[in-house]
Amino acid sequence: MTSISTHDLILSSARTLIVSGGYNGFSYADIATVVGIRKASIHHHFPTKAELVRSLVAGYRKEAEAGLGALEGAVADPADRLRAYVGYWQRCIADASAPFCICALLASEMPALPEEVGAEVRAHFRTLAAWLRTALEQGAGQGRFRLERDAASEAEGFMATIHGAMLSARAYGDAACFDTITDSLLDRLTARP
Structure with a gap:
């Protein structure tokens, strides 16, 4: 032990x-x-508190990058990869083990954060957006996704929707709210013309 x-x-x-x-x-x-x-x-x-939170966010980023990398390696289909990403947050919100992305929460306080913390938060958002963009590009190229805009814009919208769904679930005190919002997002992406 x-x-x-x-x-x-x-x-x-x-x-x-x-x-x-x-x-x-x-x-x-x-x-x-x-x-x-x-x-x-x-x-x-x-x-300092800034060093504590910077260190926390740096560790959180490493965890997230490892998780995204593991999904990349384990799930070949981009649609299934995005579903697995959303599923991770569905479970975390439902069981309250991680009901909110630390970086999304801190981003809401960006003007008041020390610069070193803000830099780590921005780096997390860039990494997540790049991962999402890659999955969306792959899925569009395979005919799995119907994108309304370029993949980079869709990735930013996807990320904002996920974080907004977390916020709505928290505001309503209802984990199912997250599912409703994200199911709609995934349905829109995978809809056939």
């Missing part, structure tokens, strides 16, 4: 607190209470 390091407990706690209240909705005192350590211990691992 492996124990979780204090460093990782701090990051995990910060992630949970960001999802529940955003960047400005938590402090080191909140993390100290959750983890059961002194604030000085947090400062030892992360001298």
Whole structure:
């Protein structure tokens, strides 16, 4: 049995607190209470809140990139790949394990974020948009998708719809709301003329 390091407990706690209240909705005192350590211990691992959240987002980006890469390798059909991506979020929202994309949540606070955090958030959006664009281009090339605009624009719209669906599910307190919105998105993309 492996124990979780204090460093990782701090990051995990910060992630949970960001999802529940955003960047400005938590402090080191909140993390100290959750983890059961002194604030000085947090400062030892992360001298500033900006460094803590930058590190958290950098780790989140790595996880997301690994997940997208795994989907790319495991699911050949682009339509199934997008369904698997949407399915991941459906499960996370339904079981409340990750009810909101950390980067989408932080993007809503972009004007108030420290630049180093904002840079990580923008990098996540660029990576996700590029992955979506590739899947959409492949699917359109195979006749699997009917795109109304160029793949890059469709990718941005797809990403915005997914994040908006997360927001709607949260606002209504209803995970099924996410499914309704994303099912419509996938149906539109795969509709035959």
